[in-house]
Amino acid sequence: MKPDAASLTRLRAVVDASGWLDDPAAMAPYLAESRGRLHGEALAVARPRTTAEVAALVAICHEQRIGVVPQGGNTGRCGGGVPAAGQLVIALERLNRIRAVDAAGDTITVEAGCILADVQAAARAAGRLLALSLGAEGSCRIGGNLATNAGGLNVLRYGMAREQCLGLEVVLADGRVWDGLRRLRKDNTGYDLRDLFIGSEGTLGLITAAVLKLQPLPRAQATALLVPASLAAVPALLARARSYGDGGPSRFELLPRLALDTACRHLPGCRAPFEPLPQWMLLAGFDGRDPRVQAEVEALLAAALEAGEIVDAVLAQSGAQADALWRLREAIVEAQPLLGPSLKHDLAVAVADLPAFVEQACAALAAELPGVRPYVFGHAGDGNLHFNLSPPPDMAPAAFLDAGPRLRELLHGLVAGFGGSFAAEHGIGRIKTGEMARWKSPVELELMRRVKAALDPEGILNPGKVLPPPA
Ligand code: FAD
Ligand code: MLT
Ligand code: ZN
Helix, strand or coil, X not given: CCCCHHHHHHHHHHCCHHHEECCHHHHHHHXXXXXXXXXXXXXXXECCCCHHHHHHHHHHHHHHCCCEEEECCCCCCCCCCCCCCCCXXXXXXXCCCEEEEECCCCEEEEECCCEHHHHHHHHHXXXXXCCCECCCCCCCEHHHHHHCCCCECCHHHHCCHHHHEEEEEEECCCCCEEEECCCCCCCCCCCCHHHHHCCCCCCCCEEEEEEEECEECCCEEEEEEEEECCHHHHHHHHHHHCCCCCCCEEEEEEEEHHHHHHHHHHCCCCCCCCCCCCCEEEEEEEEECCCCHHHHHHHHHHHHHHCCCEEXXXXXXCHXXXXXXXXXXXXXXXXXXXXXXXXXXXXXXXXXXXXXXXXXXXXXXXHHCCCCEEEEEEEHHHCEEEEEEECCCCCCHHHHXXXXXXXXXXXXXXXXXXXXXXXXXXXXXXXXXXXXXXXXXHHHHHHHHHHHHHHCCCCCECCCCCCCCXX
């Protein structure tokens, strides 16, 4: 239904002149997603500055049954922020104040539009660590991080966005504001509403502010690039690493030869750490409150070498060397498009199953599409792999993309057999609703639909995202 002129005038009047965009050129950046595959349309883009403005916009949309698409930094990987014709994008980017830093209580209270890197910097300025860290941290925003329950590099030690959030302020589907901005570590007063909104990708409410947990700033860090004897050694190596440093590794990332080779050939600031490059490498980061962490990690490498779990390793000797190693991790995301179109899969299995899963998946893929190049990397420490695929070198891009559905079915079927997840980190958004219908149990889907109906009975919040249409 196209909203009438009077409703549009009322919506426009909620924000200041620069807070309303309806010119196609001005709206364009809000209509496409980070992978550049999906392009949407919208009624307009509203850029409120306050929670009251968000609430007023949503109240009018509720009354007029206008679909609302919240947006943060628009770095999401699943098209969750891409609007459809007739919907209003509410971009939270100007709701970006840091409301309070409580260094004694180890919390920071921020608005949804704050850029993650800015919140990290504010925490650091107060002598604290905000542990959430991901490749998009220079542009993603806290509301988006919580709405997607972002993971990233530090999950192993500090948990996902959910574990780093104590309280939320949320604009509900009818425009009322739920003030759940609590700084409490304990609060068993009934159902945990906060946890419903986290990871709901804008389908249950608009997050306008959050209380996040802070941690002590590590006094020392150690970074090591390891060459495992084989993938099969990874679980034992991780188990060993857990007893070193101050509480084990914070980061434990898998890097494959194909990705490092591509990055080191083509991208600035990337130098191959081994010659020739091994098939698999692990990049591990340890946080410590004690400078002895470097010596401890050195001892870990010696013990792992002795046990035959690794065959080679590099231990960074300076901050610059550590940065160069982490640059490799970041570069592999940038490098994959250089091999042609990519088919991305965001999978998780139990860490113990990871070697068998990767081995079986690679064999099955090779049988299905000979020459396909698995570009498998990511958060091995928590079992989450970006099981991306690049085309055989001589295959036409369109033919490769046509093979996407059967390769996805193969991988998701295998991951289901391991009791794993077909969407471990990036969420469902628009592109994986079909997979929800395919792989989620009817009971889970029905419970989710009931939650959606309870919180958004008119279905105005991010329509068409997360839940598949009823069968
Ligand atoms: P957006 O893309 O704007 O929105 C994402 C979803 O959340 C949409 O459904 C949107 O409607 C909803 N939403 C946004 N703001 C709100 C709000 N205030 N209230 C309610 N709903 C809202 N993700 C990871 O988890 N781990 C990684 O390691 C990682 N690395 C990445 C690296 C790169 C280079 C890139 C481009 C992306 C990466 N991502 C990663 C994906 C992405 O950065 C995360 O999903 C991030 O949390 C999205 O934040 P955003 O502000 O950009 O959200
Ligand atoms: C990463 O871990 O680097 C990202 O989640 C990958 C991506 O965004 O594609
Ligand atoms: Zn990731």
